[in-house]
Amino acid sequence: MSTDGSTATLLAALLKLRAELSGAALGLEIPGAQDGRDARQALVTQLDDYVLPRLVQQDAPLLAVVGGSTGAGKSTLVNSLIGRAVTESGVLRPTTRSAVLVHHPDDAEWFQPDRILPDLARTASQTNDARSLTLVAAHTVPRGLAILDAPDVDSVEESNRRLAGELLAAADLWLFVTSAARYADQVPWDYLREAADRSAAVAIVLDRTSTESMGEVRGHLARMLTARGLKDSPLFTVLESSVDSEGLLPPSAVAPILSWLHDLAGDPEVRAAVVAQTLDGAVRKIVFAAFDVADLVAEQGAVTASLVEDVDRAYTGAEAAFDKSVSDGTLMHGELAARWRDFVGGDMGRGVDDRMGRIRDRIVDSVRGRRTRVAEVQQALATNVELLLLEQAEAGAHAAYQAWEENQAGAALLRGGDRELERATRTVRARAERVSQDWVEACTEIVRSTGSERKTSARFLALGTHGAAITLAVAVLNELATREDAHHSGGAAARDLLAETFGDSSEHLLQTAKEDLLRRAGTVLVGERQRFYDALSRTAASPDAAASIRSAARSAEDARHRDLIPDDWDNLT
Incomplete structure (x- = not known):
């Protein structure tokens, strides 16, 4: 995205939209009310955790969030990419731990609490608190890139699932990890469908797959990606391998992924294209979803008006009865x-x-x-x-x-x-x-x-x-x-x-x-x-809340169209 006045206009429009969304009450218990509250909160969280910070700091490092199914080997993959154990593998399931964000030491300032994911407390070592973020500095991560290990998207622990969704929504790039045993599971595909809906940059890692089944599984997975609008997403494979004493995969097993990530970090234009694609898709999805929330707010307004009429009718009747009895x-x-x-x-x-x-x-x-x-x-x-x-x-x-x-x-x-x-x-x-x-x-x-x-x-x-x-x-x-x-x-x-x-x-x-x-x-x-x-x-x-949300959403959409998106994502594959 450009960094001129058009971005400032978009930022102002999104701040207005956020204010309208957060200020619109959906407290009446009518059909769809809870879904509306959840949707509204998801939009506000997406704005706070990713869109607004990224608009303000478009030069911040590319954030690649590693997510996926239970047992897919995410933590092992992250440790192998870094070259040392920075995040614990969950031997027992479910495991609740803080997410781990690994960055180059010179990029530490970008990940302070006021920059990204402001609701997560920062820690220096991994804890059992799902609402904290462990920051790890590593020279093996190139400048301009950060890797974040997220919880399982299909964890039986609700707090893990909630955090996984929150972290994936804050990503510039999804590095989605699955395995031969889990690649067809429904829950991960729900997340991938959401990524496709908002044009997020996604790369897939098919992990823990034997040599014998690799060709068949990879071919099936590629067809599934194509059918779901992700045919241009890079697809990496990691053969099933033994780990060393530190729990790391052989360097050759992760070399293609590591090389690709380094290329992203080392090319400012390509990195900017990834950010622009994901950011623009996120804004577009927020705008469209805001209209859905506005419709629910309007339904609440209609019920509110009916309840007000009930009260007015009751007390108007009382006033009329008083008037008659007085006279x-x-x-x-x-x-x-x-x-x-x-x-x-x-x-x-x-x-x-x-x-x-x-x-x-x-x-x-x-x-x-x-x-x-x-x-x-x-x-x-x-x-x-x-x-x-x-x-x-x-x-x-x-x-x-x-x-x-x-x-x-x-x-x-x-x-x-x-x-x-x-x-x-x-x-x-x-x-x-x-x-x-x-x-x-x-x-x-x-x-x-x-x-x-x-x-x-x-x-x-x-x-x-x-x-x-x-x-x-x-x-x-x-x-x-x-x-x-x-x-x-x-x-x-x-x-x-x-x-x-x-x-x-x-x-x-x-x-x-x-x-x-x-x-x-x-x-x-x-x-x-x-x-x-x-x-x-x-x-x-309030009676005008729905109209205010729609107006703010239209302004945000107009501003989004004035921001040009470099069409460079194809170069990443």
């Missing part, structure tokens, strides 16, 4: 009805002027030290509004919870620790109490804001500001009640008093007070539904 006289019962009747004089059949006189007498009584009936009505008003708001908060929670239980993804969220969503929050009572009391007090401010000529009228003076305020509040609670129902509850008296006191302004006051109550109650119910939104935000992708 239709439902709240005019019990203590509130009794206190209001007492306030207006008990006999709802009295005329307005008569009621005004009786109310005026009670105000005089309160001035003389008797407990004001206004305060009793205010408290009863607040209590009834509070209880209604609590009831609808519980109803909204229950309806949203039930809807989620009927949805696979929603039910999984509830099982995952959000069962408390079935009930209203523990703090809703305190908030409902505050809202109710604040509204009753707000009615007083609404009355005070009316025209001064109304506040000097005889009727207003008879009621007083607080009396007029509770009259307004009671009228709100009976706005839609029938005349008969309103008469029995005292609501008709409140509406009559309000009209007689404020005239044409009464309807405006009524609407203002009602809207204020609904707004205050709405804030409580919005806070209640937010719990469901929060549960979704912890697991679900």
Whole structure:
């Protein structure tokens, strides 16, 4: 690849794509979710372990990862290529050990943790930690080349298989080792098919094969490679041989492979061609796979939208029920009805002027030290509004919870620790109490804001500001009640008093007070539904996540096409 501005553009595009992929949540348990999470993580890991470091350091040594089947002789081959034992052969299976990377001493700086495979801790000697990388310096490795011994791709140990895949994904060149006994196994071919899909540079080593069977096995293996898109991959053979006291094969057995690797390391143009081919193939595969992840993210977004609709429907219903009950006289019962009747004089059949006189007498009584009936009505008003708001908060929670239980993804969220969503929050009572009391007090401010000529009228003076305020509040609670129902509850008296006191302004006051109550109650119910939104935000992708991934992938693909790939791979064979 070129090292000019086009590479910088590609690097920026891939960094953007990485950010979009890592930031897209796939937490909803819908069909394909786990596959999507695995695919997304594989792409991020591929970017971190190979593509981004290699783009930044295109002059870094060529990394040849030696991988293959269990018992194929990878470690023995690596030791023989180096000329001494640098990695232990696994006599017992399965064997879990750190991977070993062998490099020329002058190339040591290229393999620091911030350069390649950053998630693997560096060690000076081989350990049993699969998440570490043993660095070995050897003068027998030419400058510009590093050889990495990976675990078995078909190991029974999951950690070994996972590490093998991670290391192979970080390779500029795969040196794939198999044997006459294992070359047709399915698992290694799955890895080779992946290599072919992303145009990775691959060389095959047919190891531990007898002279008698070499021709037949090599011919069959070559046909298999051709059928799977790897016909141009170099194919080396290592005859079955005895090892020396240090466990090394005869130098002649590995000479062709060693010569080929030295030629790669010694020719900058050919080495660059190998890197360019593998890197370009990796970027192309990442871009295409990112669109698949975006599709899964979009599916999650659709389910998220459905779950949000369930919550909105539940709480919109709760708000509508609150609105109806506030206005239709439902709240005019019990203590509130009794206190209001007492306030207006008990006999709802009295005329307005008569009621005004009786109310005026009670105000005089309160001035003389008797407990004001206004305060009793205010408290009863607040209590009834509070209880209604609590009831609808519980109803909204229950309806949203039930809807989620009927949805696979929603039910999984509830099982995952959000069962408390079935009930209203523990703090809703305190908030409902505050809202109710604040509204009753707000009615007083609404009355005070009316025209001064109304506040000097005889009727207003008879009621007083607080009396007029509770009259307004009671009228709100009976706005839609029938005349008969309103008469029995005292609501008709409140509406009559309000009209007689404020005239044409009464309807405006009524609407203002009602809207204020609904707004205050709405804030409580919005806070209640937010719990469901929060549960979704912890697991679900944002609505525009899929589009953002697709956009970033398209930008990366455009940048990839602007980077020219030298077509020199044929020269390597």
